[in-house]
Structures are given as C-alpha cells and as structure tokens.
Amino acid sequence: MSTSASWTNWSGGVTCTPARMAMPENEAALLTLFREAERAGWEMRVAGTGHSFVPLCTSGGMLLSLDGMQGVIATDPTTMQATIWAGTKIHQIGAPLLAAGMAMETMGDIDRQSLAGAISTGTHGAGPTLGSIATQVVGLRLLTASGDYLDCAAEREPEIFAAARVSLGMLGIITRITLRALPAYRLHEHTWVASFDECMDNLDTLIAATRHFEFFWSPGDDACAMKALHPTDAERWEQPDTESAVTGRLARYIHPDRVDWSYRILPSERNIRFNEMEFAIPAAQGPDCLRELRRLMREKHPDVTWPVEYRTLHADDIPLSPAYGRETVTISIHQDATLPHRLFFTDAEAIFRNHHGRPHWGKMHWHTGRELRDLYPRWDEFHAVRARLDPTGRFLNAYLRAELLG
Numbered sequence: 001m002s003t004s005a006s007w008t009n010w011s012g013g014v015t016c017t018p019a020r021m022a023m024p025e026n027e028a029a030l031l032t033l034f035r036e037a038e039r040a041g042w043e044m045r046v047a048g049t050g051h052s053f054v055p056l057c058t059s060g061g062m063l064l065s066l067d068g069m070q071g072v073i074a075t076d077p078t079t080m081q082a083t084i085w086a087g088t089k090i091h092q093i094g095a096p097l098l099a100a101g102m103a104m105e106t107m108g109d110i111d112r113q114s115l116a117g118a119i120s121t122g123t124h125g126a127g128p129t130l131g132s133i134a135t136q137v138v139g140l141r142l143l144t145a146s147g148d149y150l151d152c153a154a155e156r157e158p159e160i161f162a163a164a165r166v167s168l169g170m171l172g173i174i175t176r177i178t179l180r181a182l183p184a185y186r187l188h189e190h191t192w193v194a195s196f197d198e199c200m201d202n203l204d205t206l207i208a209a210t211r212h213f214e215f216f217w218s219p220g221d222d223a224c225a226m227k228a229l230h231p232t233d234a235e236r237w238e239q240p241d242t243e244s245a246v247t248g249r250l251a252r253y254i255h256p257d258r259v260d261w262s263y264r265i266l267p268s269e270r271n272i273r274f275n276e277m278e279f280a281i282p283a284a285q286g287p288d289c290l291r292e293l294r295r296l297m298r299e300k301h302p303d304v305t306w307p308v309e310y311r312t313l314h315a316d317d318i319p320l321s322p323a324y325g326r327e328t329v330t331i332s333i334h335q336d337a338t339l340p341h342r343l344f345f346t347d348a349e350a351i352f353r354n355h356h357g358r359p360h361w362g363k364m365h366w367h368t369g370r371e372l373r374d375l376y377p378r379w380d381e382f383h384a385v386r387a388r389l390d391p392t393g394r395f396l397n398a399y400l401r402a403e404l405l406g
C-alpha cells in the first residue's frame with residue numbers, strides 16, 4: 001500500500017481514500033504507525049482481503065493492511081494449538097499445519113480471507129456441530145487504543161477475549177491469533193443434484209448425518225446442488241472426470257467425487273464478482289424461510305438467477321456472533337456485482353427479519369443499531385468493553401458510528 005491512494009473492496013461496491021495507507025511488517029512498526037495516527041488525530045481501520053460487502057474497512061484517516069504480518073508462528077501438536085500472524089490468508093495456513101500433523105476444524109466457502117478479517121465478522125462454513133472460525137480462537141493479541149499490546153484468552157482478560165473474537169476491528173488491531181486445531185484429516189467430497197422437494201424432504205437426515213452439508217438452490221432450475229463432506233481414512237483420489245450431465249447455473253457446484261486433506265477440499269473458487277446478503281436464523285425456521293425466499297424470487301424477482309446458499313452453524317457463546325446462543329441456519333442470497341440488487345435484497349431482508357435473522361457482519365443489510373441490539377442479548381456487554389478499551393472511538397469509522405452503533 002502507498003500513501004494518498006484509494007482502497008476498494010472485492011466486490012467493487014465500497015471505496016475510500018484514506019489520508020494514509022500503510023503495511024507494517026512487525027508489531028514495532030505497527031506501533032510506530034499507531035503513534036503517527038494518534039498525533040494526526042486519525043481514525044484507524046485495518047483491511048484484510050477486503051471481502052466484506054459493507055464499509056467495515058473504510059477510513060478517512062489511516063487504513064492498514066497486515067499483509068506484511070503473515071505466516072504460522074508456532075504449532076504445538078501436544079496442545080493441538082497454532083499461533084498465526086493475523087494478516088495470514090487462510091490458504092497459507094493448511095500446509096504448515098499439515099506439516100505439524102494438524103488442521104483447522106473448518107473454514108468458509110473460500111480460503112482467500114485474512115484470518116483476522118474472517119474471525120472479526122464471524123465467517124463460517126457448514127455443519128451442525130461446527131462453529132464459525134472465531135470459535136476456534138483460544139487466544140489473541142490486540143493493539144489497543146492506549147497503545148499497548150494486550151494478550152487475551154479465556155483465562156486472561158476473559159471479558160475482552162469473549163468480545164474480541166467477533167469485533168469488526170472495533171476493539172483494536174489484532175496481530176496474532178492462536179487457534180485450536182484438530183489432528184490432520186482427510187475429507188471425502190460428494191456433490192449431486194436433487195429437486196427442491198427431494199432436498200427439503202431429506203434435509204434433516206442429511207444435516208444430521210453429514211459433518212459438512214450444504215446446498216445451493218437454483219431458482220432457474222428449481223433444483224439444488226447438494227454437497228456432503230465426510231472425514232475419511234481413504235488416501236487422496238479423484239474420480240476420473242466423466243462428462244457431467246449437469247449444465248447451467250448448477251454445473252459449477254457439481255464435481256467428480258474426490259478425497260484430499262481437509263484444507264484442499266473445504267474451499268471453493270468464487271471468481272465472478274457478486275453482492276451478497278446473508279442472515280443467521282434459528283435452525284428450526286430454516287426450511288420455512290427458504291420456502292418464503294423461493295416464493296419471493298419466483299413471483300417478484302424472476303430476473304435474479306444466482307443460487308441461494310443454505311448452511312448450518314453450531315450455537316456459540318461469542319457476544320456478537322450471529323450464532324450466539326442458538327443452533328443456526330444461514331441463508332445467503334446473491335446478485336451479480338454489475339446488476340442492481342437493492343430491491344431484491346430489501347424484500348428478502350423483510351423475510352429474514354420475520355425469522356429473527358441476524359445479518360452476517362460482512363454482508364449487505366440495512367438493520368439499524370437499535371434492531372441489532374434487540375437481536376443480541378450481550379450487545380450492551382460488548383459495547384461496554386468497547387467503550388472501556390477505546391473511549392474516544394479511535395477504531396470506529398463513519399459506517400460503524402452511524403449504521404451499527406447509531
């Protein structure tokens with residue numbers, strides 16, 4: 001990054017021109033930049049990969065990238081823990097962990113996010129027994145608004161630790177993250193197409209029987225691309241590439257069966273730019289919510305051809321986690337980044353609202369601070385920690401002040 005340039009997120013929908021952009025290479029350099037921002041009176045934000053669709057990373061003051069602070073710092077196969085620089089991209093973690101006989105419990109759809117960016121918004125994958133990536137965090141280091149580095153964990157500064165795991169950069173700058181890991185494991189990937197009714201009829205069984213189960217419902221075909229991943233002791237293999245009978249929107253989600261290390265199976269490629277809205281709703285309401293979205297798309301928005309993604313997520317205890325305190329289904333809708341999305345997303349948000357949905361922090365929504373507060377039983381507790389650590393709001397930008405806290 002250089003000075004006086006502009007920054008744009010992945011989808012192209014969010015831009016800003018900070019007074020200063022910088023990429024520190026270590027914690028001492030980060031502290032020097034912090035002092036510079038303090039002298040100038042600048043707000044400070046950090047961008048990971050910029051995959052969030054809402055203006056979380058924008059800054060009129062200083063915008064940092066921690067791309068200079070990447071890599072696995074230490075692995076401990078005895079405790080099954082790994083300490084990793086916060087700017088590390090998730091795709092940089094799998095191989096060094098495997099070398100130590102370890103693996104991340106799970107990850108999201110892709111592996112391009114920074115580790116700090118992913119945990120900060122509650123990024124998750126699929127599976128009823130699996131929490132978001134933030135639930136794998138057992139400790140982290142923060143540069144706080146007082147200019148001090150603070151290490152926190154369940155047994156050390158527990159209030160700050162509880163809040164910091166999903167904190168949108170509001171508590172300070174995360175520099176190191178310690179993750180709980182699993183012994184390295186392989187996954188078998190099976191994908192297939194089912195009609196909408198067939199998918200709904202078998203949903204509970206498939207979810208209960210599969211470590212990672214998810215599907216994409218395609219409105220044009222009224223069919224679902226199903227994906228089931230199971231741990232296996234089988235060695236690496238890939239079914240010979242027979243020509244797929246699946247064409248159109250669903251084709252990109254259907255692959256030959258394969259087996260490989262978990263970090264090679266879990267992520268997919270997402271090369272077409274889109275905008276996205278995702279809500280976390282109580283698991284029992286997932287099927288009804290999807291049916292209502294299906295009706296909305298068929299009756300009012302037949303022009304939207306992007307599939308809808310349906311995943312499960314285990315309840316957790318993180319104050320700002322969308323899965324806080326409840327078994328969860330997440331439903332995501334998409335629209336091409338070059339096409340209008342506002343009308344469709346606003347209509348869908350009304351459906352999600354009726355199901356007590358909590359918006360994904362990194363994805364589009366128009367919930368007010370008051371509405372969010374009603375959705376999160378520990379909202380005030382989080383903000384008390386935030387106000388104590390950063391009383392003058394050095395780590396807040398205009399979006400956070402006006403939209404999320406206002």
Ligand SMILES: Cc1cc2nc3c(=O)[nH]c(=O)nc-3n(C[C@H](O)[C@H](O)[C@H](O)COP(=O)(O)OP(=O)(O)OC[C@H]3O[C@@H](n4cnc5c(N)ncnc54)[C@H](O)[C@@H]3O)c2cc1C
Nearest residue numbers: 048049050051052108109113114117120123124169174362
């Ligand atoms: C193609 C695509 C696929 C996606 N797939 C999934 C998915 O499967 N599951 C899912 O849940 N989400 C998914 N998302 C959403 C995405 O994972 C989140 O938006 C995530 O936050 C992106 O990580 P990032 O590194 O780009 O973070 P950014 O968007 O750059 O930042 C996110 C937040 O983290 C903060 N932050 C970043 N680094 C630090 C730091 N060092 N210290 C403090 N705060 C920091 C930022 O200030 C910001 O508030 C997807 C998004 C895209 C574009």
